[in-house]
Amino acid sequence: MSFFVTWREFLPNRLISRGMGWFTHLTWPWLRTWGINRFIRKYGVDMSLAANPDVTSYRHFDEFFTRALRDGVRPIATGSNTYVCPADGAVSEFGSIKEGQLYQAKGHYYSLSELLASQSDWTELFEQGQFATFYLSPRDYHRVHMPETGELLSMCYVPGTFFSVSIFAVEQIPNLFARNERVISIFKTEHGYMAVILVGALCVSSIETTWAGIVAPPLTRKIQRTDYSPQTKTLQRGDEMGRFHMGSTVIVLWSESKITWDDSMKKDATTVMGQRIATS
Numbered sequence: 001m002s003f004f005v006t007w008r009e010f011l012p013n014r015l016i017s018r019g020m021g022w023f024t025h026l027t028w029p030w031l032r033t034w035g036i037n038r039f040i041r042k043y044g045v046d047m048s049l050a051a052n053p054d055v056t057s058y059r060h061f062d063e064f065f066t067r068a069l070r071d072g073v074r075p076i077a078t079g080s081n082t083y084v085c086p087a088d089g090a091v092s093e094f095g096s097i098k099e100g101q102l103y104q105a106k107g108h109y110y111s112l113s114e115l116l117a118s119q120s121d122w123t124e125l126f127e128q129g130q131f132a133t134f135y136l137s138p139r140d141y142h143r144v145h146m147p148e149t150g151e152l153l154s155m156c157y158v159p160g161t162f163f164s165v166s167i168f169a170v171e172q173i174p175n176l177f178a179r180n181e182r183v184i185s186i187f188k189t190e191h192g193y194m195a196v197i198l199v200g201a202l203c204v205s206s207i208e209t210t211w212a213g214i215v216a217p218p219l220t221r222k223i224q225r226t227d228y229s230p231q232t233k234t235l236q237r238g239d240e241m242g243r244f245h246m247g248s249t250v251i252v253l254w255s256e257s258k259i260t261w262d263d264s265m266k267k268d269a270t271t272v273m274g275q276r277i278a279t280s
Helices: 003-009 013-023 029-043 061-065 120-126 167-172
Strands: 082-084 089-096 101-105 108-111 130-135 143-145 150-158 182-189 192-199 206-209 213-216 224-227 233-235 240-245 249-254 276-279
Touching: 029 061, 089 101, 101 167, 120 182, 120 192, 130 276, 150 213, 182 206, 182 213, 182 240, 192 240
Parallel strands: none
Antiparallel strands: 082 276, 089 130, 101 108, 130 249, 143 240, 150 182, 150 224, 150 233, 182 192, 192 249, 206 213, 206 240
């Protein structure tokens, strides 16, 4: 194990991440405005895309960070067999799930079963399926949307570590996505089953879904699974399903064994929410 990985193991990552949550909710006017403006300049955030471009109107940094986009700036691709990108960001990896393993980076694979918190009924659904991983940088829009229409079946909060999900960290830290804190949502679609996994990271203070509110951090550090199938809650393709309070990674799993990836799906390619990424 490299020195980089070893010292990361000993960082107080949970304390750092929760402390970031407290800091980003401070409402001091001078700190709020200065911090947001400095962030915009540093990362090149395009505020012309925001539903509310007035920096001074945000109550705190987190409200700015989870800002909505203007109507129409992210059109949702159409077509009955179309899958769309869940978030603005970049393609980390994508492809087939082989022998219960997903490709992470630089020769590293990680376990589907561990990613899904050893929920055996879920693991069986996706063993022969496909996956796509998207990295959200600080400059990106941090709400996550549905890749296709689906009926919500279950959700699971999985406690874990808070490693950075930067490109360098993903290339160096084995099994990273299956070790970090995450929220897993399982949907039934017309093509089979789909999982949308919101992976936490260093400085990600919390993860939220549109139906349950803030899921992480919970009051307990135990795995928490909630089944929703009797409620028949359906989200349409392009609907918002969750958001990060500070940024991270989205992993989408499909139970289908055959998906035709769009030419736009290339490693490190820039993505925008709603663009077509694949067809079946």
